[in-house]
Amino acid sequence: MAKRKLLKEIAAEVYGSEQADRFWKRIEIIGDIAVIRKPFGVELEELKPLAEALLRRLPYVKSVWAASSPVEGEFRLRRYTHLAGEKRSWTVYREYGCSFKIDITKVYISPRLSYEHQRIARLVKPGEVVINMYAGAGLFSIIIAKHSQPEKVYSIDINPEAYQMMVENVKLNRVEDKVVPILGDAAKVLEERLQHTADRILMPLPELALEHLPYALKGLRGPGWLHVYLHVFAEKGIDPRRKAIEMLSKRLDELGAQYRVELSRVVRTVGPRRSQVVVDVYVEP
Incomplete structure (x- = not known):
């Protein structure tokens, strides 16, 4: 709940409180990578201020990417565009005491x-x-x-x-x-x-x-x-x-x-x- 509140706050700082919900609900943190699922009608350039803000406000985030397509194809993947931070799509994601090496561009x-x-x-x-x-x-x-x-x-x-x-x-x-x-x-x-x-x-x-x-x-x-x-x-x-x-x-x-x-x-x-x-x-x- 605290993370959701913080993401909403960051989005409001960048886009204003009325537009914040269009963006913060589409942010996912996977290991030390933040992924922003691009809202319909929003250009990739418009996401870069949010990406920079995420890097500033979330010390554990080292790289920010935009997911610019729906899940598609035989392997059920999205298209990604690097927005800010390290240009690295590999990370270690942790869930329930388990660790997973993940490349967000190669697996859903x-x-x-x-x-x-x-x-x-x-x-x-x-x-x-x-x-x-x-x-x-x-x-x-x-x-x-x-x-x-x-x-x-x-x-x-x-x-x-x-x-x-x-x-x-x-x-x-x-x-x-x-x-x-x-x-x-x-x-x-x-x-x-x-x-x-x-x-x-x-x-x-x-x-x-x-x-x-x-x-x-x-x-x-x-x-x-x-x-x-x-x-x-x-x-x-x-x-x-x-x-x-x-x-x-x-x-x-x-x-x-x-x-x-x-x-x-x-x-x-x-x-x-x-x-x-x-x-x-x-x-x-």
């Missing part, structure tokens, strides 16, 4: 997912086998390995750069006995290598979750849990959590699955009336 990462990382880790029971279908640099997987007692966490990503970071982060956090990094397309890996393997499967890539649901169902070795992340557009008065349940239920019904929905929660806002929602669902054989 958002501190706004930190609560979700912890929430899922608390749900994992001792001895479970977990599959993380879209693991990135390994945050979900490693936090689960460090804070729960899984038998194994199969941690898959298609991005070679993200995979290399994941391998390094597994060693850095000393969870080589728990986390198995796998480079590849998650659907193919489950189909070819991991059928009937897991008690719990994470699907934290909204763009592919519904499409890849058949592979996730094949990955369960019996009754088990799916954590399905979806992007939901909800018109005014419509609960995005309910809409996410409807979207997932329709797909599971098409696949003939027996299931019960345990929870649906908004993870974060990703655009006007657009939310990322996670649905926890228990699937019967």
